[in-house]
Amino acid sequence: MTIHHHPSDETVLAYTNGSLNTALALVVGAHADGCGTCRQTIRLAQTLGGLFLDSLSPAEMESDALARVIQRLDGPEEKTVPPAPRPSLEAKLPAFLQNQTVGRKRWLAPGIWIRPILKDREHGTRAYLIGAAAGKALPHHGHNGIELTQVLQGEFFDGSISYGVGDFLEADGGHNHRPVVGPGQECICAIASQGIPRGMAGFLMRVFT
Numbered sequence: 001m002t003i004h005h006h007p008s009d010e011t012v013l014a015y016t017n018g019s020l021n022t023a024l025a026l027v028v029g030a031h032a033d034g035c036g037t038c039r040q041t042i043r044l045a046q047t048l049g050g051l052f053l054d055s056l057s058p059a060e061m062e063s064d065a066l067a068r069v070i071q072r073l074d075g076p077e078e079k080t081v082p083p084a085p086r087p088s089l090e091a092k093l094p095a096f097l098q099n100q101t102v103g104r105k106r107w108l109a110p111g112i113w114i115r116p117i118l119k120d121r122e123h124g125t126r127a128y129l130i131g132a133a134a135g136k137a138l139p140h141h142g143h144n145g146i147e148l149t150q151v152l153q154g155e156f157f158d159g160s161i162s163y164g165v166g167d168f169l170e171a172d173g174g175h176n177h178r179p180v181v182g183p184g185q186e187c188i189c190a191i192a193s194q195g196i197p198r199g200m201a202g203f204l205m206r207v208f209t
């Protein structure tokens with residue numbers, strides 16, 4: 001698998017330092033699962049972040065800090081939460097998405113389906129899977145915020161640019177597009193979007209995710 005399109009450096013850094021919200025981080029993590037280049041960037045950013053922390057002078061502690069820690073240790077034990085049962089998932093999901101609860105498949109139009117993964121109301125973002133049959137054109141839409149797309153299966157075209165398995169498309173608020181699935185097989189993508197896309201695509205998303 002040759003990956004031609006990656007998240008921007010800003011997005012990878014935000015992912016690494018934890019400032020990317022959950023839905024967006026999920027799709028960047030799914031990309032990093034299969035991309036050695038981005039994993040290397042993440043490791044480098046983590047190392048640089050660690051060096052930066054090491055260079056900071058130690059913070060002054062409150063005089064009662066130790067007593068408070070001991071008091072916390074003496075407190076009631078935290079209850080162990082049993083692991084949630086593993087949901088049934090699409091077989092092609094990358095490891096990063098394997099422990100997510102994926103909602104049921106809903107048909108948006110003939111040949112186009114959607115399965116919600118999560119909705120982050122605080123940040124107005126959502127993550128979902130979308131599948132479209134070979135040759136299908138998705139509704140033309142603009143964005144009110146960032147939209148991150150990770151290709152899990154098949155191929156789609158955004159204008160003349162092809163996105164295949166492992167590729168990542170980062171569209172900002174000014175990006176208007178009408179992705180078209182390549183010939184041969186169904187295209188399945190993990191998508192995270194901020195806000196609701198403009199137009200009919202946004203209406204359908206509000207109803208189905």
Ligand SMILES: [Zn+2]
Binds near residue numbers: 003005006031032039
């Ligand atoms: Zn990458």
